[in-house]
Amino acid sequence: MTSYPFFLFFPSKDISYSLFKIMLTPLTSPALSKQPPVFHGIFNRHGGTSTPPFTSLNVSFGVGDDPENVLSNRKRIKQYLGAQILVSGQQVHKTSVLVVDSKPDQDQEIPGYDSFVSNVPGVGLMVQQADCQAVMLFAPKTKVVANIHCGWRGSVANIISKTMHTMEKTFFCKSTDLLAVISPSLGPCCGEFINFRDELPSHFYPYQVQPNFFDFWSISKAQLLDAGMRSGNIFTTPICTVCNTDWFSYRRDEITGRFCSIIGLKANQECAQ
Numbered sequence: 001m002t003s004y005p006f007f008l009f010f011p012s013k014d015i016s017y018s019l020f021k022i023m024l025t026p027l028t029s030p031a032l033s034k035q036p037p038v039f040h041g042i043f044n045r046h047g048g049t050s051t052p053p054f055t056s057l058n059v060s061f062g063v064g065d066d067p068e069n070v071l072s073n074r075k076r077i078k079q080y081l082g083a084q085i086l087v088s089g090q091q092v093h094k095t096s097v098l099v100v101d102s103k104p105d106q107d108q109e110i111p112g113y114d115s116f117v118s119n120v121p122g123v124g125l126m127v128q129q130a131d132c133q134a135v136m137l138f139a140p141k142t143k144v145v146a147n148i149h150c151g152w153r154g155s156v157a158n159i160i161s162k163t164m165h166t167m168e169k170t171f172f173c174k175s176t177d178l179l180a181v182i183s184p185s186l187g188p189c190c191g192e193f194i195n196f197r198d199e200l201p202s203h204f205y206p207y208q209v210q211p212n213f214f215d216f217w218s219i220s221k222a223q224l225l226d227a228g229m230r231s232g233n234i235f236t237t238p239i240c241t242v243c244n245t246d247w248f249s250y251r252r253d254e255i256t257g258r259f260c261s262i263i264g265l266k267a268n269q270e271c272a273q
């Protein structure tokens, strides 16, 4: 079944593009928006305070941007989502999964983690990106969220499967119940891997869409399916961050910012209904 899972909250055409650039205009997925306990957003590069080459909603402290601007951008995003606490990682393209099962006193950015799982209301799990995927997961029955930073190294190591295993082991989440949303990221149009025979396993070769070009959106979907998810519960977006300049892209610009995807459980969900 084909569907268009994303609504882009761009202003109408009669509003100037400059206004669009000062607003926060995150992508959201209806699949997650209609889940009452969940808040989420995939924030493009617009609406922040950073200056070139980080214009403007850079969320990374690790790219050379002024930390004051990064803090301001993160604060703006937190307020927009109603998140009380942000948890993120100093991502290293490996497979460590952080389980957040109690609410931290303040925002946390923990070295060495690329994947995050939580059952704590009010905590936003943030993945920082410039062409890598964020794979956001929600388990409706157990009310658990996850967010995975998944670049090609994460795909090779199958961090998706490792995260789903952690959700099952820690919180008894069944793969068949999960919803998944794959964020804008490197598309098959730009996924060139000249040294793929050294870098990618042979079971990725069927996803080669033209010589040396690979479809990592389909690779992630296959990994989600292999780990037990249902096809109808997996939602992707056809936005390539290299092609579309509304997103930070390491491949396109090299020295640039990071955009973010965030998912969490609403702080007041215990009071709902």
Ligand SMILES: [Zn+2]
Pocket: 187, 188, 189, 190, 240, 241, 242, 243
């Ligand atoms: Zn592209």
